[in-house]
Amino acid sequence: TSPSPVSVKPVSLSRFLIEEQRSKGQINADLRLLIEVVARACKRISIAVGKGALGGVLGSAGTENVQGETQKKLDVLSNEILLEANEWGGHLAALASEEMDDPHPIPNRYPKGEYLLVFDPLDGSSNIDVNISVGTIFSVLRCPEGVTEPDEQAFLQRGTRQVAAGYAVYGSSTVLVLTLGDGVHAFTLDREQGGFVLTQSNLTIPEDTGEFAINMSNIRHWEPPMRRYIDELLAGKTGPRGRDFNMRWVASMVADVHRILTRGGIFIYPRDLKDPSKPGKLRLMYEANPMAFVVEQAGGAATTGRARILDVKPEKLHQRVPVFLGSRNEVERATRYHTEADAS
Numbered sequence: 001t002s003p004s005p006v007s008v009k010p011v012s013l014s015r016f017l018i019e020e021q022r023s024k025g026q027i028n029a030d031l032r033l034l035i036e037v038v039a040r041a042c043k044r045i046s047i048a049v050g051k052g053a054l055g056g057v058l059g060s061a062g063t064e065n066v067q068g069e070t071q072k073k074l075d076v077l078s079n080e081i082l083l084e085a086n087e088w089g090g091h092l093a094a095l096a097s098e099e100m101d102d103p104h105p106i107p108n109r110y111p112k113g114e115y116l117l118v119f120d121p122l123d124g125s126s127n128i129d130v131n132i133s134v135g136t137i138f139s140v141l142r143c144p145e146g147v148t149e150p151d152e153q154a155f156l157q158r159g160t161r162q163v164a165a166g167y168a169v170y171g172s173s174t175v176l177v178l179t180l181g182d183g184v185h186a187f188t189l190d191r192e193q194g195g196f197v198l199t200q201s202n203l204t205i206p207e208d209t210g211e212f213a214i215n216m217s218n219i220r221h222w223e224p225p226m227r228r229y230i231d232e233l234l235a236g237k238t239g240p241r242g243r244d245f246n247m248r249w250v251a252s253m254v255a256d257v258h259r260i261l262t263r264g265g266i267f268i269y270p271r272d273l274k275d276p277s278k279p280g281k282l283r284l285m286y287e288a289n290p291m292a293f294v295v296e297q298a299g300g301a302a303t304t305g306r307a308r309i310l311d312v313k314p315e316k317l318h319q320r321v322p323v324f325l326g327s328r329n330e331v332e333r334a335t336r337y338h339t340e341a342d343a344s
């Protein structure tokens with residue numbers, strides 16, 4: 001029988017990374033340092049988020065980000081925590097964030113490294129003031145050879161070029177989910193020890209599901225194949241799917257994706273016609289790509305409804321993209337409805 005949980009020696013994030021480095025050559029010392037620094041920053045963000053009203057950081061900062069969205073004080077604080085944590089380590093060539101118009105160079109007083117870090121420091125921040133889970137999403141790319149002053153162009157790499165990605169979800173517990181391109185692993189923050197401990201290895205998403213996540217209030221703006229796919233789910237047993245489906249929508253991508261990683265499901269933020277200039281709401285570089293990498297590494301699928309997300313060639317740092325991700329068979333079905341409609 002497997003040893004009882006208490007007898008299994010807890011594996012810290014640092015030990016996991018050192019053993020990955022030693023056994024699989026998947027990562028080098030700089031990437032290991034990068035992941036540890038991001039994890040420490042997420043721990044600080046978790047502490048700030050956890051203080052809620054007592055931390056004096058709820059509410060709006062009175063500023064807008066590049067998306068024209070009102071920034072919450074915690075958005076700005078979380079961004080600053082990630083910048084300060086990563087500037088001095090010598091592992092990064094530059095950083096980019098949802099909260100900053102342009103990439104943030106590493107100050108000349110610090111050495112530069114070979115990696116680029118792009119992140120959404122606090123995703124779902126509209127949920128903070130109502131005490132619903134939020135999270136941090138991050139993606140790691142290599143700085144292109146010979147680029148000493150990385151600008152936006154240096155970041156515009158397909159999602160298949162990511163060397164690592166993951167997120168921290170600040171919920172009833174704080175969980176860091178990470179892929180280095182060799183499976184997906186989850187680490188829970190042990191608040192007494194102050195570190196992340198491996199709690200799940202090689203997470204896998206069931207290929208089929210009975211649960212979908214979408215903001216139904218946009219239904220009148222959807223393309224016909226999107227309507228068809230959702231109508232069939234809503235028809236349940238009486239419809240062509242021959243089974244009932246359940247719906248969840250947290251309006252925090254990190255929380256919805258974490259549920260799907262844990263028990264399956266399909267998450268959809270489709271293109272909608274209310275603003276043709278915006279192909280969906282979610283951003284490619286620091287929401288769709290990192291989540292797509294994690295989901296694929298867990299055996300799921302992630303598309304724009306028409307193409308694999310990780311194959312999309314980025315044109316702009318803050319560009320948006322439709323997102324269908326989760327249980328492989330559901331994502332493939334929803335995608336097929338769109339590609340068949342296009343072909344007809």
Ligand code: P6P
Binds near residue numbers: 251253281
């Ligand atoms: P809506 C949060 O603002 C976010 O970027 C994602 O975390 C979330 O999935 C989505 O937007 C929610 O969008 O339109 O339902 O508020």
